[in-house]
Amino acid sequence: MKLSIVIPIYNEEENIDSLINRLRTVVTQMQISCEYIFVNDGSKDHSFQLIKNLALADPAIKYIDFSRNFGHQIAVSAGLDLAAGDRVAIIDADLQDPPELIIDMFAKMDQGYEVVYAKRNNRNGESWLKKFTAKVFYRILKSITSVKIPVDTGDFRIIDRKVVNVLNQMPEHNKFLRGQISWIGFKQTYVEYDRKVRQAGSTGYTYKKMIRLALDGITSFSNFPLKVASICGFVVSGIAFMVMIYALYSRYITKDYVEGWTSTIISVLFLGGIQLISIGIIGEYISRLSENARNRPLYIINETNIKKEA
Ligand code: UDP
Ligand code: MG
Numbered sequence: 001m002k003l004s005i006v007i008p009i010y011n012e013e014e015n016i017d018s019l020i021n022r023l024r025t026v027v028t029q030m031q032i033s034c035e036y037i038f039v040n041d042g043s044k045d046h047s048f049q050l051i052k053n054l055a056l057a058d059p060a061i062k063y064i065d066f067s068r069n070f071g072h073q074i075a076v077s078a079g080l081d082l083a084a085g086d087r088v089a090i091i092d093a094d095l096q097d098p099p100e101l102i103i104d105m106f107a108k109m110d111q112g113y114e115v116v117y118a119k120r121n122n123r124n125g126e127s128w129l130k131k132f133t134a135k136v137f138y139r140i141l142k143s144i145t146s147v148k149i150p151v152d153t154g155d156f157r158i159i160d161r162k163v164v165n166v167l168n169q170m171p172e173h174n175k176f177l178r179g180q181i182s183w184i185g186f187k188q189t190y191v192e193y194d195r196k197v198r199q200a201g202s203t204g205y206t207y208k209k210m211i212r213l214a215l216d217g218i219t220s221f222s223n224f225p226l227k228v229a230s231i232c233g234f235v236v237s238g239i240a241f242m243v244m245i246y247a248l249y250s251r252y253i254t255k256d257y258v259e260g261w262t263s264t265i266i267s268v269l270f271l272g273g274i275q276l277i278s279i280g281i282i283g284e285y286i287s288r289l290s291e292n293a294r295n296r297p298l299y300i301i302n303e304t305n306i307k308k309e310a
Contacts, residue, residue, distance in 0.1 A: 002032040003106070003158075005089045006079030008072050009038055012093040013045045014200035020054060020061075022099040023091075030103055037062045037079045041204075042069030071209065073175035073216075076155060080164050089158045090177075095199040097156040104191050105158045114186035117157035117178070118193050119150060125197030130210075137214050141179075144224040149182045149217075150190065162186060171295045174216040183221070183296075220294065223287035230280025237273030244269060 005023060009016070020036065027034045040048045040063060048065055055061040064078050076090055087109060091097050097118065105116040123131055138151040155177055159167075166184050167177070182188070205213075218225065244266050251262040 001035055001085045003027075003030075003034045003087050003089060004037055004079075004083035004085030005034065005091060005102075006037045006039065006076055006083060007091055007093050008041055008075035008079070009043055009047050009051070009093050010041045010069065010072070010075075010204035011043045011045045011047060012201055013043075013047045013050055015094050016047060016050045016054075018199065019093055019095055019099070022095070023102075026099050026102050030106060032106075035060050035062055035084060037064065037083055039063075039075040039079045040065045041072065041075040042066050071212075072155075072205070073177055073213065076177060077167075077175055081168055083164065086161050087158050088161075088164050090155045092154070092156065094201060094203075096196050097154070098193060098196060101156075101191060101193050102158065108189060108191060109158055109160065112187060113189050114160040114163050115157060115181055115188040117150060117153050117181075117188070117190045119153050119190040120195040121192050123195040126195075133210070137217075141214075141217055141221070144218070145179075145221040147179060147183045147221050149179050149221065153178060153190070157181070160186070166297070169297065172220065174220055176213065176217040176220050179217055179221045219290070223290070226283040226287040226290075227280070229276055229283045233273060233276030233278075233280045236269075236276055240269035240273045 007019070012019075016038075023036065038051045038061065040051060048063070051061070051063045055063055062082070064082060066075065066078070079090070080088060087106070089102055089105070091099065091102070101118055105118065108116045123134075135152070138149075141149060142151055159181060163181060163184055163186060167180060170180055172180075247257075247262045247265050251257045
C-alpha cells in the first residue's frame with residue numbers, strides 16, 4: 001500500500017460524495033495503490049451511512065466509527081493508528097484543502113522528504129475573527145516555543161511511515177499533531193496553496209474547540225506560562241527593593257514621612273516579592289514534571305548501523 005488518506009468526518013454528509021470523487025481522480029492520475037480511511041467522529045447527520053455505502057462498493061474504503069465526538073485531532077490520530085500505507089495523507093472533508101494538492105505533495109516526498117505540509121497563502125471565506133485569532137495564535141506559539149512549528153499551517157499534509165510510527169507511540173492525550181510532527185523532525189518541507197471556502201455544511205470547530213486546541217498547543221510545547229510567575233517575581237522584587245530604599249531614605253535621611261508608612265510599604269513589598277518568587281519556583285518544578293509526564297521519547301533515530309541485542 002503506497003498511500004493511506006485519513007479523513008476526519010464530523011457532519012459532512014453534503015461533502016463526502018464530491019470529496020471521494022475528487023480524491024479518486026487524484027489517485028487514478030497518480031497510479032498508486034491507495035486506501036481511504038474515514039473516521040466518523042460522532043457525526044449527527046447521515047455521514048456514516050454514506051461512508052458505509054461507499055465501503056460496500058469499494059474495498060479501498062475503510063471506516064472507523066467513534067462512539068461519540070472526540071474531536072478532530074483524536075479522529076486523525078485514530079486514522080494514523082490504523083493506516084497501512086507507506087505514506088499517510090491527512091485531509092479535511094470539507095474540500096477547503098484541495099485534494100489535487102496531494103499530487104504535488106506526493107511528488108515532493110519523492111525528493112527525499114518525510115513530511116510535506118501545505119501552507120496556506122490565504123484563507124477565503126472564513127470570518128475575520130477566525131483568521132485574526134489563528135494568525136495571532138500561531139505567532140504567539142512561535143515566539144514562546146523552542147520547537148519550530150510552521151505558521152499558517154493546518155494538518156493538511158503527507159507524512160512518511162517513519163513519522164507515523166513515532167506519532168503512534170507518543171502517548172500524550174492532548175494532541176496537537178502539527179506541533180508533534182514538527183517536534184519529531186526528519187526532513188520537512190511545504191507546498192503553498194490558497195485555502196478554499198468550505199464547500200457545504202458548517203464548521204465543526206466551535207470557538208470552544210479552537211480554544212482547547214490552542215491551549216493544548218501552548219501547554220504541550222511551551223513552559224512559558226508556568227514561568228510567568230518567576231519572571232513577575234523578579235521584576236516586582238527588583239522594583240520593591242528600590243522602593244524600600246526610598247522608604248528608608250525618606251524615613252531616616254530627609255525625615256519627610258507619614259507615621260507608619262515605611263513599615264507598611266516595606267512589609268507589603270517584601271511579602272509580595274517573596275510570594276511571587278515562591279510561586280515561580282513551584283512553577284519551575286511543575287514545568288519539569290509536565291515535561292516528564294508527557295512521556296515523549298528522548299530521541300528519535302533516523303538510521304543507525306548498530307544492532308541492539310535483545
Ligand atoms: N472534524 C472532526 N471532529 C470535530 C470537528 C471537525 O472530525 O469535532 C473534522 C471535520 O469534519 C473536517 C475537519 O475535521 O473534516 C476540519 O473541521 P472544520 O472544517 O469544521 O474546521 P475549520 O476548517 O472550520 O477549522
Ligand atoms: Mg474546514
